[in-house]
Amino acid sequence: MDQTYDLVGCGFGPSNLAIAIAIVERWNSESRERCPIKKVCFIEKHPRFLWHPGMLLPGTTMQISFLKDLVTLRNPSSEFTFLAYLHSNNRLLSFINRGSFFPTRREFADYLAWAAEKVKTLGIEISYGEEVVEIRETCIEGVLQITSSRDGSQITRTTKNLLISPGGSPAIPSAVTHMMDSENILHTSIYAYSIPRLLSQTAAKQRPIRIAVLGGGQSSAEVTIDLYRRLEHLPASDRPHEVDLIIRKGSLKPSDDSPFTNTIFNPEATDLFYEISTANPGARSRLFSEYRNTNYGVVNPETLDTLHELLYEQELSDGIASRSNSGTAENSAPRLRILNNQCLIGASLTEETDQTEGRLSLTLQDTHKRTLAAFGPYDILILGTGYERQIHTKLLSSSELGKKFYRDQTITETDLLNPLTASSTPDSTEASTPTSSSLSLEPGMTSPSPKLLVTRKYRLVPIEPCKSRIYVQGCVESTHGISDTLLSVIGVRAGELVDDLWKDEPDT
Numbered sequence: 395m396d397q398t399y400d401l402v403g404c405g406f407g408p409s410n411l412a413i414a415i416a417i418v419e420r421w422n423s424e425s426r427e428r429c430p431i432k433k434v435c436f437i438e439k440h441p442r443f444l445w446h447p448g449m450l451l452p453g454t455t456m457q458i459s460f461l462k463d464l465v466t467l468r469n470p471s472s473e474f475t476f477l478a479y480l481h482s483n484n485r486l487l488s489f490i491n492r493g494s495f496f497p498t499r500r501e502f503a504d505y506l507a508w509a510a511e512k513v514k515t516l517g518i519e520i521s522y523g524e525e526v527v528e529i530r531e532t533c534i535e536g537v538l539q540i541t542s543s544r545d546g547s548q549i550t551r552t553t554k555n556l557l558i559s560p561g562g563s564p565a566i567p568s569a570v571t572h573m574m575d576s577e578n579i580l581h582t583s584i585y586a587y588s589i590p591r592l593l594s595q596t597a598a599k600q601r602p603i604r605i606a607v608l609g610g611g612q613s614s615a616e617v618t619i620d621l622y623r624r625l626e627h628l629p630a631s632d633r634p635h636e637v638d639l640i641i642r643k644g645s646l647k648p649s650d651d652s653p654f655t656n657t658i659f660n661p662e663a664t665d666l667f668y669e670i671s672t673a674n675p676g677a678r679s680r681l682f683s684e685y686r687n688t689n690y691g692v693v694n695p696e697t698l699d700t701l702h703e704l705l706y707e708q709e710l711s712d713g714i715a716s717r718s719n720s721g722t723a724e725n726s727a728p729r730l731r732i733l734n735n736q737c738l739i740g741a742s743l744t745e746e747t748d749q750t751e752g753r754l755s756l757t758l759q760d761t762h763k764r765t766l767a768a769f770g771p772y773d774i775l776i777l778g779t780g781y782e783r784q785i786h787t788k789l790l791s792s793s794e795l796g797k798k799f800y801r802d803q804t805i806t807e808t809d810l811l812n813p814l815t816a817s818s819t820p821d822s823t824e825a826s827t828p829t830s831s832s833l834s835l836e837p838g839m840t841s842p843s844p845k846l847l848v849t850r851k852y853r854l855v856p857i858e859p860c861k862s863r864i865y866v867q868g869c870v871e872s873t874h875g876i877s878d879t880l881l882s883v884i885g886v887r888a889g890e891l892v893d894d895l896w897k898d899e900p901d902t
């Protein structure tokens with residue numbers, strides 16, 4: 395029996411889950427045996443379905459309506475809608491009574507896990523706990539070999555088509571790249587399951603804990619609030635615990651999700667982004683700049699209000715304490731500071747002695763005055779510095795196959811103005827969702843990334859003939875627009891991509 399898959403998917407986050415749903419629905423409507431794509435496997439490195447587990451913080455909500463789930467915009471009568479999930483879990487009425495379009499992040503993660511389980515029962519193969527490490531051509535034309543690693547051993551599969559949707563990987567500022575093996579420095583992507591142990595280790599030293607959070611986007615704001623709440627419950631000694639939020643801008647800024655602005659997340663906007671670069675050189679960069687504050691380096695207004703309220707309470711307590719001289723209880727609350735107009739340019743680890751209370755010293759540059767100052771020592775540094783979108787490039791470069799798809803040249807502004815240029819570059823901006831790869835290159839910037847050509851239907855265009863089709867999702871923001879890394883269009887996108895996959899001759 396031919397063990398070759400019709401489709402292998404790298405990664406099983408919401409993007410590929412939406413594809414799995416679109417495939418299952420095709421199987422239901424056309425009969426699986428008659429479909430060109432019958433044998434499908436998704437490979438996911440997490441041990442089970444998990445959606446951003448490091449940021450599933452108590453009380454955090456989705457920044458997208460539940461109606462923009464995996465499928466509703468494409469097929470509202472699907473059995474995979476968020477409403478169907480609520481119904482099957484007997485929570486439909488309670489959810490309605492809740493009176494909000496925005497589920498908690500925890501509930502949305504549970505919806506995704508429910509859908510992932512359901513597609514599995516309908517014939518989609520999912521292999522968890524495996525990381526795709528190499529993609530290469532085989533000696534059979536039109537067949538690719540996918541190698542993944544699981545617990546140190548390698549597994550190979552062959553497939554006719556490949557779908558790469560690996561999401562982002564943490565963007566680490568260059569000032570701390572050399573220190574990332576230190577357990578005191580962590581990215582927000584692993585925050586929720588790393589911080590309890592780190593705090594209890596630090597608390598065991600029985601001295602005030604000092605933490606720096608870097609970044610002015612949604613993740614940093616959420617983490618700052620979460621740290622405050624955790625530190626409130628950790629006994630302080632002679633002085634309170636401290637959290638410094640370090641941001642480059644003059645102040646935290648709100649994300650714009652007002653109704654007119656939100657239309658940039660409509661499925662039609664993908665056509666606009668894709669076409670505009672052909673029709674009007676320079677317009678794509680202007681469009682990104684115009685809508686940057688929907689997602690990048692901004693914080694949702696409710697989170698801003700919560701953070702502001704904490705700072706206001708702190709001011710009030712200080713005022714009361716200084717007047718009455720009896721504010722001991724209030725003064726034991728953690729201290730929050732926002733260090734604005736500051737850019738991290740250096741960091742060093744200090745040996746812990748009786749005299750030093752922390753282990754991390756940060757050098758910050760004032761973005762206006764250009765002056766340098768040392769801050770700390772901190773016990774913990776948390777990086778809310780967003781995500782890069784380069785995993786697809788690394789996988790494509792893992793063998794000679796990449797040469798069929800990318801041109802080994804840097805991308806310039808001129809390239810950006812050409813159609814079909816797809817590659818994004820990290821700029822460590824923080825996103826409001828909070829996701830963030832970076833936006834496409836700003837005019838004049840160059841990227842060391844190879845240049846890839848992608849069709850409107852997300853298929854990589856080979857330079858030399860290649861019978862296998864390779865599709866990408868979540869890494870083509872520069873051509874397909876600001877929704878590419880978000881959930882806004884995933885249901886519709888899955889339909890477009892699967893339509894293309896079903897065709898004998900794909901769209902060009």
Ligand SMILES: Cc1cc2nc3c(=O)[nH]c(=O)nc-3n(C[C@H](O)[C@H](O)[C@H](O)COP(=O)(O)OP(=O)(O)OC[C@H]3O[C@@H](n4cnc5c(N)ncnc54)[C@H](O)[C@@H]3O)c2cc1C
Pocket residue numbers: 404405406407408409410437438439440444445446449455456457458524525526527559560561562785827828829867868879880881882
């Ligand atoms: C905390 C957080 C909250 C967010 N909230 C929202 C929101 O409210 N609204 C919104 O629109 N967007 C939000 N986003 C944006 C987010 O990118 C999307 O929600 C969504 O996760 C994108 O799905 P994806 O499948 O493309 O990527 P991911 O969700 O990142 O999934 C990619 C998967 O691929 C796996 N993978 C990567 N490399 C490999 C490999 N080599 N081998 C095997 N598996 C691999 C990863 O483990 C991961 O499970 C949020 C992002 C974050 C970080």
